Amino acid sequence: MISLTTLLWSCGSDDEVNPDEFGTFQLYFENKVGANSITLRAPGSTDYDYETSDGEPFNLSSLGYYVSKITLEGPNGEYFQDEISVNADEAKGYYLLKESNSISRNILLEKVPAGTYDRITFTIGVEEDGMKEGAAGGVLDPAAGAWFWNWNAGYIGLMMEGTAEHSGQAYVDHGNGVEVLEKTFGFHVGGWKDVTDNENFVNNIKTITLEFGTTVTVNPHLSPLAHLITDVLKVLDGAEVDFSTTYSIHSPKGGKVLADQLLNAFSVHHVHQSTSSHD
Numbered sequence: 001m002i003s004l005t006t007l008l009w010s011c012g013s014d015d016e017v018n019p020d021e022f023g024t025f026q027l028y029f030e031n032k033v034g035a036n037s038i039t040l041r042a043p044g045s046t047d048y049d050y051e052t053s054d055g056e057p058f059n060l061s062s063l064g065y066y067v068s069k070i071t072l073e074g075p076n077g078e079y080f081q082d083e084i085s086v087n088a089d090e091a092k093g094y095y096l097l098k099e100s101n102s103i104s105r106n107i108l109l110e111k112v113p114a115g116t117y118d119r120i121t122f123t124i125g126v127e128e129d130g131m132k133e134g135a136a137g138g139v140l141d142p143a144a145g146a147w148f149w150n151w152n153a154g155y156i157g158l159m160m161e162g163t164a165e166h167s168g169q170a171y172v173d174h175g176n177g178v179e180v181l182e183k184t185f186g187f188h189v190g191g192w193k194d195v196t197d198n199e200n201f202v203n204n205i206k207t208i209t210l211e212f213g214t215t216v217t218v219n220p221h222l223s224p225l226a227h228l229i230t231d232v233l234k235v236l237d238g239a240e241v242d243f244s245t246t247y248s249i250h251s252p253k254g255g256k257v258l259a260d261q262l263l264n265a266f267s268v269h270h271v272h273q274s275t276s277s278h279d
Contacts, residue, residue, distance in 0.1 A: 021114040023218040025072060025080070026225040027107040030269065031063055031099050034233040038063065038099055044163055044181035053237045058164040058185070063232065064098035065158040066139075066147070068130065069123040069207075070109065075215060078115035086130055091138035094130060096147070114219040118212045120226060124262050125157030125205040127192060147190075153252055154192035157204060158262070160232060161186045164243035185243055189259050191252025202252040204259035212271045227269040235261040 031038050033050045041047055041059040048057035070082040070093070084093035097105045130140060131154055140155070142148040147156035163184050172180040180186075195201035216224035238261035249255050 018114050018219065021220050022111050023114055023220050024223040025109040025112045025117070025218055026223060026274065027070070027109065027120075028225060028227050029067070029097050029105040029107075029230055030227065031105075031230045031232065033060070034231065040099060041163065043161070043184055046163065046165075046183075048163075048165055050233070052233070052241065054240075054242070056164060056166060056241070056243050058162055058167075058243065060099070060160065060162040060232075061184075062100070062159060062161040064096060064100075064104075064147075065124055065230075066126050066155060067095045067097055067107070067122050067124065068093055068126060069121075070107070071121045072109070072112065072117045073119040073121070074115050074117040076116065078113060078117055080109070080112045080117075082109055084129065086132045086136055086140060088135045089137040091130065091136060091140040094126065094139055096139040112218045114217075116215040116217050117224070118215045119209065120212070120228075120268075121207060121209045123205060123207050125190065125192065126155040127205050130155070131192065147188075149190055152193075152195075152201060154190055156188045156190040157206075158189040158235075158255075158258070159187070160189075160235075160258075164247065167243040167247045168245060169247045185247040187249045187255070187258060189249065189255035191255065191259075200251060200253045202256050202259075204252055204255055206259060206262040208263060208266045210266060210268050212268055214271060216271050216273055221275065223274050224271055225274050226271045229267045229269045231265050231267070234265045238264055 038060060039049055041061055043061045045059060047059060049059045051057050072080040082093045095107055140146050147159060167183040167185050169184050171182040189204055191202045191204040193201055194203045235258055239257045
């Protein structure tokens with residue numbers, strides 16, 4: 001006869017943690033403007049969906065950012081670092097999250113050591129180790145549409161474009177079908193290094209650390225999901241953007257005032273446990 005004690009011990013629990021086991025952790029980034037969900041408008045559209053705290057009407061036609069160097073930490077010393085590697089074929093650990101592509105805003109972290117986790121850290125932008133001149137693949141490949149300026153300035157870590165009612169942007173025809181529409185704005189925030197003898201090169205890379213407010217368990221049976229919010233209104237309001245004078249930012253120095261607000265733009269909406277799809 002099998003005793004009840006033996007039966008209970010054998011069944012175990014999904015919440016058990018074996019440090020020799022691994023699981024997955026899902027991240028979902030939701031972009032918002034204050035409390036509002038985002039609807040992308042065509043460039044030049046005069047349908048203004050949002051207002052800054054100063055009452056500046058605007059909309060968005062494009063929004064995205066690079067996320068890299070994701071780490072998870074737990075209360076008992078648990079630690080996971082997403083693999084980082086860059087070569088001509090791929091760029092592991094770098095993610096280009098676009099509002100226009102919901103799939104890009106879902107990240108599945110694999111080979112996460114079993115344990116409990118309560119904190120996440122990630123980088124907005126691409127640091128020096130992602131700067132592989134002539135040998136970057138995947139989302140870092142300029143030939144494949146990566147948001148790359150040049151070797152000195154690096155990648156655009158955050159791109160925000162749209163139309164604002166009071167934007168000072170005039171119509172510009174660059175030829176060959178390239179034009180800038182009236183009242184639009186374009187904020188391209190990048191820069192990966194400080195150069196002491198050139199103030200135009202600024203390090204706008206930002207590292208974000210967020211507390212979950214609770215613990216979640218990773219193991220072969222449980223794959224937690226963290227729902228993160230990116231509030232671009234906090235970037236605009238924090239930088240006190242006046243679209244009548246600030247409507248075209250395309251340099252590291254110019255983007256610093258926006259980059260400095262990124263630390264306030266991210267938050268945790270909630271985390272919850274999900275059963276692993278591998279079960």
